[in-house]
Amino acid sequence: MNTFHGIALHASTADFLARPRRLLIDGAWQDAASSQTLPVTDPASGDVFCHVPAGDAPDIERAVQAARRAFEQGDWARMRPIDRERLLLRLADLMEANAQQLAELEAIDNGKPVSMARAVDVALSIDFMRYMAGWATKIEGATMDVSVPLVRDREFFGFTRREPVGVVGAIIPWNFPLLMAAWKLGPALASGCTMILKPAEETPLSALRLAELVQEAGYPNGVLNVITGLGHTAGAALAGHKGIEKVAFTGSTEVGKLVGKAALDNMTRVSLELGGKSPVIVLDDADPTQAAAGAAQAIFFNQGQVCTAGSRLFIHKSRFEQVVEGLAGIANSMQMGPGIHPDTQIGPLVSAAQQQRVMGYIDSGYQQGARAAAGGSTGDGQGYFVRPTVLVDVHDDMRVVREEIFGPVVVALPYEDLDEVARRANDTPYGLAASIWSNDLSRVHRLIPRIKAGTVWINCHNILDNAMPFGGYKQSGIGREMGRAVLDLYTESKSVVMML
Ligand code: NAD
Numbered sequence: 001m002n003t004f005h006g007i008a009l010h011a012s013t014a015d016f017l018a019r020p021r022r023l024l025i026d027g028a029w030q031d032a033a034s035s036q037t038l039p040v041t042d043p044a045s046g047d048v049f050c051h052v053p054a055g056d057a058p059d060i061e062r063a064v065q066a067a068r069r070a071f072e073q074g075d076w077a078r079m080r081p082i083d084r085e086r087l088l089l090r091l092a093d094l095m096e097a098n099a100q101q102l103a104e105l106e107a108i109d110n111g112k113p114v115s116m117a118r119a120v121d122v123a124l125s126i127d128f129m130r131y132m133a134g135w136a137t138k139i140e141g142a143t144m145d146v147s148v149p150l151v152r153d154r155e156f157f158g159f160t161r162r163e164p165v166g167v168v169g170a171i172i173p174w175n176f177p178l179l180m181a182a183w184k185l186g187p188a189l190a191s192g193c194t195m196i197l198k199p200a201e202e203t204p205l206s207a208l209r210l211a212e213l214v215q216e217a218g219y220p221n222g223v224l225n226v227i228t229g230l231g232h233t234a235g236a237a238l239a240g241h242k243g244i245e246k247v248a249f250t251g252s253t254e255v256g257k258l259v260g261k262a263a264l265d266n267m268t269r270v271s272l273e274l275g276g277k278s279p280v281i282v283l284d285d286a287d288p289t290q291a292a293a294g295a296a297q298a299i300f301f302n303q304g305q306v307c308t309a310g311s312r313l314f315i316h317k318s319r320f321e322q323v324v325e326g327l328a329g330i331a332n333s334m335q336m337g338p339g340i341h342p343d344t345q346i347g348p349l350v351s352a353a354q355q356q357r358v359m360g361y362i363d364s365g366y367q368q369g370a371r372a373a374a375g376g377s378t379g380d381g382q383g384y385f386v387r388p389t390v391l392v393d394v395h396d397d398m399r400v401v402r403e404e405i406f407g408p409v410v411v412a413l414p415y416e417d418l419d420e421v422a423r424r425a426n427d428t429p430y431g432l433a434a435s436i437w438s439n440d441l442s443r444v445h446r447l448i449p450r451i452k453a454g455t456v457w458i459n460c461h462n463i464l465d466n467a468m469p470f471g472g473y474k475q476s477g478i479g480r481e482m483g484r485a486v487l488d489l490y491t492e493s494k495s496v497v498m499m500l
Contacts, residue, residue, distance in 0.1 A: 027221025043111030070222030166245030271479030276432030292326025358407030431473025
């Protein structure tokens, strides 16, 4: 396959698609034990364009054993931190050299605009690997002056060590396939862990290509194993496996709870990055044009399939009409098309199921009295398109206001005062992110501590940085990825007390 929707693919993308795709276990590419495969679908047409192995429990078993061997024996177990840093930097360089190919794989697999994949998914993944490479040599314990109460005639010395947690099972979603893989792999490789990665069944391609680059970088066999497969089979086998020390999960709150319970049964460490219903709060001093542009970016980026999507837009009643009008204008002007087209601004949703889910929510909104100020329907032709949608005439107890839609659908709600908007913004089971649009420093600072969310943006939305911890309050998850905080998820603390 050299072209996709009439667009010439990079030669390396065509080459990757022409090769058979297999599981990576212990450094060897192999078919699933069952020989079964899963189709990979083009979201812009609904056509199947390749297959990947349908890995299952026996494949997970072999991968866990390989990861265990790599963790305990051989080059990886003995590798110096500075050599782990060097390898991660080499991996980042290889990702950079293959940036266009990785972006194209994301675009054809997930449906997202290729320009966004290159500028966001791929660029952030490379930066994150470099950021984590630096941490490999900076994992530290502490020394303590201890006051042992019972043995008064002896001296004691206490210190802590940070040790890699062990074999990590990583389960990731389809919305940012490469970036979510990088968020798990970077800290695991920096801290000396080994990993079994299970990408989402909808978007397995970039994880397989990343695994090739990991091999090319020179990582020992078994350090990274990739098992493509379904969630309730391969994913469940990994989450509940007794032979791993940590589960790193990103996905829906519903599945996150299952994964968390399975992990806890074995006392496996677990971090959960889950769903959201993030508020965008426009104060009365905000410029309506800027607020509308910001709100559009907050919800329509990645077709709204973003855990931090600004899906509840609270606008001060004095600005409501202007902001909604501006937002609807942007929604109507966005160029919809296959992700691989360079001009596309809104691609298809990832799957038929996701399109049906999102349209189901829009219909539920209509039934409960909502009106579409923009969008509200699917695209005209094939593919899983949903037009950028702005719903008005909504109230706080509608499903479209309460539940995560995970599509390009925003509900616009007027409010009157800060106390009211703080209460309504927090009236959700989720707590992943929020944004406030205002230049009134005093009011912004008063609002920040009142918002129950892991990230609060001011005059921007969806801005992530490697140095900033990321994660959720409430049902949006447990743990913080990125920044120094992520090391806590991939290391154990060991206390050492010496009697001198
Ligand atoms: P999902 O929960 O359906 O699937 C996520 C992963 O879990 C997939 O790899 C899937 O195969 C696997 N899985 C499914 N059932 C499983 C089971 N029983 N046991 C083990 N694994 C199983 O989520 P999705 O639809 O792929 O992604 C969308 C969700 O992810 C949204 O809710 C979104 O908010 C969330 N998300 C959160 C973050 C974050 O950082 N907080 C980032 C991206 C996406």
